Amino acid sequence: MHYVSSGQGEAVLLIHGLFGNLDNLKNLGSVLQQQHQVIRVDVPNHGLSEHWDNMDYPQIADAMIDVLDDLHIKQAHVVGHSMGGKIAMAMALLHPERIKSLVIADIAPVTYTPRHQTVFAGLTSLVLNSDTTRKSALAHLINAGIDEPTSQFLLKNLQRTDSGFEWKMNLSGLIQSYDRIIGWDLPLVGNDHFDKPALFIRGGESNYVTTEYRDEIMRQFPHASAKTLNGTGHWLHAQKPEIFNRIVSEFIEQNQG
Structure with a gap:
């Protein structure tokens, strides 16, 4: 760790x-x-x-x-x-x-009770490729119904790669474990x-x-x-x-x- x-x-x-x-x-x-x-x-x-x-x-x-x-x-x-x-x-x-x-x-x-469905939906629907920018990612999350301060916080998890951006966090692992996280x-x-x-x-x-x-x-x-x-x-x-x-x-x- x-x-x-x-x-x-x-x-x-x-x-x-x-x-x-x-x-x-x-x-x-x-x-x-x-x-x-x-x-x-x-x-x-x-x-x-x-x-x-x-x-x-x-x-x-x-x-x-x-x-x-x-x-x-x-x-x-x-x-x-x-x-x-x-x-x-x-x-x-x-x-x-x-x-x-x-x-x-x-x-x-x-x-x-679950309370992060909107966040997970916004994160999973965000396409990360060579055309992605932090500005476009922020706009996507806000349009997905996530308030701007939370969106800014979430985007701290983005890291730049040769082909654009990727998540530092293991998004799929968090989704799979979410019931245990809120439990x-x-x-x-x-x-x-x-x-x-x-x-x-x-x-x-x-x-x-x-x-x-x-x-x-x-x-x-x-x-x-x-x-x-x-x-x-x-x-x-x-x-x-x-x-x-x-x-x-x-x-x-x-x-x-």
């Missing part, structure tokens, strides 16, 4: 969401690396990491533990946004001895909850973490605390980075040692 490690101190692993890459949480990493070893990863099927035909949370959690092993890290604080938050929670439930604390950004440990089905081995500190941060204008999910959050993460970042949606870390970074930094500082 592709990752970047910087800084020294207690380790913090940062995990991005669907369609993202390790740069998504780079701003947070720059703040944390002043006092911590920060590891930013490309999740499989994203960025420069390997492509898997099928991916699920137990597999990815194990792969993240392999990264910690590769760096000789016994325990880490883990921060995850969206899909990355589910990966972080899977790590905590399946490998609790390796996790010091969790920060989960705008996601809950539940199964969601929450862990083969727990005698461990259905995580007894260490966890912080859930939700966007005030997001519908990813609602009151109906509170019981499941508290059942699986009984020591969880929660914060709402008003004036933000699902991309809370990008919309109010200074406040988000401060909340995460303070929580990790409180749970060192």
